[in-house]
Amino acid sequence: MSFLDIENATKSYGAARVLNETNISVEEGEFLVLVGPSGCGKSTLLNMIAGLETVTSGEIRIRGKRMNEVKPAERNIAMVFQSYALYPNMTVRGNISFGMEMQGVPKPEREKKIAEVADLLQIKPFLDRKPGQLSGGQRQRVAMGRALTRDPDLFLFDEPLSNLDAKLRVDMRTEIKKLHQKLGTTIVYVTHDQIEALTLSTRIAVMFGGDVQQLGTPDEIYNNPVNMFVAGFMGSPSMNLLAATLRQGADGMEVELARPDASKVRLPFSAATTQADLSDMDGREVVFGIRPEALTDSEGATPASQAIHYADILVDVVEPAGSDTFVTVTLGGKDAIGRLRANAKAVAGKTFTFAFDMEKAMLFDPETQQRIA
Amino acid sequence: MSTATRSNPWGRLALYLVLGLFCIYYLTPLYVMLINSFKPLGEITSGGMVALPQDWTSEPWQKAWSEAQVGVEATGLRPYFINSFLMVIPAVAITTILGALNGYVLTKWSFRGSTLIFGFILFGCFIPFQVVLIPMARTLGLLGLAGSVPGLVFVHVVYGISFSTLYFRNYYTSFPTELVRAAQIDGAGFFTIFWRIMLPSSGPIAVVCVIWLFTNIWNDFLFGASFSDFDSQPMTVALNNLVQSSTGVKEYNVHFAGAIIAALPTLLVYVVAGRFFVRGLMSGSVKG
Numbered sequence: 001m002s003f004l005d006i007e008n009a010t011k012s013y014g015a016a017r018v019l020n021e022t023n024i025s026v027e028e029g030e031f032l033v034l035v036g037p038s039g040c041g042k043s044t045l046l047n048m049i050a051g052l053e054t055v056t057s058g059e060i061r062i063r064g065k066r067m068n069e070v071k072p073a074e075r076n077i078a079m080v081f082q083s084y085a086l087y088p089n090m091t092v093r094g095n096i097s098f099g100m101e102m103q104g105v106p107k108p109e110r111e112k113k114i115a116e117v118a119d120l121l122q123i124k125p126f127l128d129r130k131p132g133q134l135s136g137g138q139r140q141r142v143a144m145g146r147a148l149t150r151d152p153d154l155f156l157f158d159e160p161l162s163n164l165d166a167k168l169r170v171d172m173r174t175e176i177k178k179l180h181q182k183l184g185t186t187i188v189y190v191t192h193d194q195i196e197a198l199t200l201s202t203r204i205a206v207m208f209g210g211d212v213q214q215l216g217t218p219d220e221i222y223n224n225p226v227n228m229f230v231a232g233f234m235g236s237p238s239m240n241l242l243a244a245t246l247r248q249g250a251d252g253m254e255v256e257l258a259r260p261d262a263s264k265v266r267l268p269f270s271a272a273t274t275q276a277d278l279s280d281m282d283g284r285e286v287v288f289g290i291r292p293e294a295l296t297d298s299e300g301a302t303p304a305s306q307a308i309h310y311a312d313i314l315v316d317v318v319e320p321a322g323s324d325t326f327v328t329v330t331l332g333g334k335d336a337i338g339r340l341r342a343n344a345k346a347v348a349g350k351t352f353t354f355a356f357d358m359e360k361a362m363l364f365d366p367e368t369q370q371r372i373a
Numbered sequence: 374m375s376t377a378t379r380s381n382p383w384g385r386l387a388l389y390l391v392l393g394l395f396c397i398y399y400l401t402p403l404y405v406m407l408i409n410s411f412k413p414l415g416e417i418t419s420g421g422m423v424a425l426p427q428d429w430t431s432e433p434w435q436k437a438w439s440e441a442q443v444g445v446e447a448t449g450l451r452p453y454f455i456n457s458f459l460m461v462i463p464a465v466a467i468t469t470i471l472g473a474l475n476g477y478v479l480t481k482w483s484f485r486g487s488t489l490i491f492g493f494i495l496f497g498c499f500i501p502f503q504v505v506l507i508p509m510a511r512t513l514g515l516l517g518l519a520g521s522v523p524g525l526v527f528v529h530v531v532y533g534i535s536f537s538t539l540y541f542r543n544y545y546t547s548f549p550t551e552l553v554r555a556a557q558i559d560g561a562g563f564f565t566i567f568w569r570i571m572l573p574s575s576g577p578i579a580v581v582c583v584i585w586l587f588t589n590i591w592n593d594f595l596f597g598a599s600f601s602d603f604d605s606q607p608m609t610v611a612l613n614n615l616v617q618s619s620t621g622v623k624e625y626n627v628h629f630a631g632a633i634i635a636a637l638p639t640l641l642v643y644v645v646a647g648r649f650f651v652r653g654l655m656s657g658s659v660k661g
Contacts, residue, residue: 050554050558051557051558052554052557052558071557072554072557072558073557073558073559073560073561074560077558078558079554079555079558081551081554081555082551083549083551085549085551085552085554085555087552087555087556087569087570087574088552088574089570089573089574098556098559098561098569099558099559099560102559102560102561102565103560146555146559
């Protein structure tokens with residue numbers, strides 16, 4: 001039994017199933033992020049935890065207690081909505097105290113709690129303003145303040161940052177993380193932004209098409225994706241997924257990628273790279289996955305890697321981005337992006353020697369999309 | 374594109390002239406009513422309809438208000454004026470609240486078939502008054518409300534609900550559902566959410582609804598004439614009786630005064646709440 005158990009939970013609207021059997025266990029104090037593209041079922045799952053949507057089958061438990069039939073107000077949860085959902089007719093103070101009022105908390109205690117929360121989130125100067133008079137970031141703080149007053153078992157966040165501008169989003173992200181570290185409350189957080197997922201979470205559930213594709217720590221999700229969807233969704237720029245063929249080389253298996261001029265690049269994919277047994281896969285079509293930071297220039301390659309391999313490839317486009325330079329090449333019939341150091345000497349239209357960090361490379365089955373190695 | 378151009382002063386003048394003419398055109402009837410209500414009857418019958426009174430008098434107003442022969446007794450319009458208020462205030466309040474409640478349920482607690490039910494409610498907007506006269510008379514009789522002010526309130530509530538539901542449903546459609554959900558998590562129940570969150574945010578549409586209902590119910594003649602008794606007649610019916618009374622001379626000055634008294638409340642409601650009216654009708658069309 002964990003703090004929050006989601007056991008075989010499903011959701012259907014009539015005949016349409018939006019969430020397939022889902023099993024997630026969250027320990028106390030964890031920060032779980034549900035991430036995925038829109039329509040993947042992440043918000044539905046969050047609403048089911050909140051009690052705003054019914055559970056079609058399966059069970060949701062908080063502290064071991066079945067929650068399926070419990071009203072939202074009695075689950076001891078607090079939720080922060082994407083639109084903040086501040087009551088427009090009440091002042092900030094009214095918004096924060098409304099929940100406590102509904103729970104029958106006596107007035108002096110409410111005042112004390114409001115002062116506490118206002119201090120924590122620095123919203124004291126606008127306690128008596130209406131939400132309409134606040135900026136996006138301030139509203140966001142008030143929405144969190146309202147959630148905080150409840151001392152909930154569980155915090156639920158539904159894309160809380162997606163209405164903010166880019167800079168504020170980064171600031172608020174840090175604040176949410178600070179808040180979690182300070183309070184240690186269990187959080188379930190929904191977002192479609194994979195950066196938010198990686199930076200905030202202690203664990204991530206990547207969702208797609210009503211299924212949890214992979215559940216793991218940010219490190220596992222990023223470095224060991226189980227399938228092509230997770231590999232492609234997490235990370236920015238996303239992982240290069242290139243058509244390739246496995247070949248038997250002199251020292252074990254090699255990955256063969258086609259250059260635009262039909263010549264081949266061969267990269268060893270052997271014991272140093274993977275534990276998987278590829279010995280009988282000669283000639284097999286695979287998808288070769290490599291992240292941009294593992295496709296770099298020779299000085300940029302991490303010295304710790306046991307398996308750096310070099311290849312000359314024609315450069316199509318060079319995009320200097322300040323701290324890094326992104327280079328696009330054509331490999332295996334698709335665009336591949338490499339991330340070089342800012343001062344790398346790549347020039348569009350000329351060949352450049354790329355360093356492939358094969359320790360970070362992966363192979364996927366093009367049919368099932370699952371990871372092979 | 375040209376920047377702000379200085380317009381031709383003659384064009385301006387012509388514009389104001391035309392506008393002024395139209396104003397006079399529209400205000401003439403009101404002017405005639407007003408000045409004649411302050412004249413002794415003799416001045417009207419001697420042919421000076423448009424002239425200002427030579428002898429100002431408030432007697433016609435007094436007469437219309439408290440002395441004129443309207444029904445059996447010479448009570449003036451006063452009791453009927455009170456009847457109208459006794460009818461219109463509860464009718465407007467009940468209809469508005471019920472409409473808001475309907476709109477709230479239809480948008481935020483929608484259930485299987487709620488669109489169909491809304492369709493049926495809307496249907497009520499298109500039923501002509503005359504069609505329901507006889508069935509309604511029977512219903513009022515069965516309910517024991519025939520010929521009473523509560524009976525009239527009932528009729529107007531039944532007729533008004535379609536409109537008030539339409540107004541509030543459309544207004545609440547654009548009201549963020551997340552607010553209702555947030556309130557649910559905060560622990561507010563169905564009615565608490567309605568009273569504390571929905572209604573306080575419904576100002577503009579409530580004003581539209583109140584003006585619409587108030588004007589319609591106050592000005593209604595057909596239901597008033599059909600379903601009321603001598604002691605429950607609304608203002609409109611009484612005014613008709615005053616003007617139509619066949620005994621003695623026609624006291625035009627009293628009729629004018631009575632007509633103005635009858636029109637005052639709707640005028641007042643519009644002046645007080647009118648600026649919200651346009652705002653309410655426009656709400657939702659513009660972001661903000």
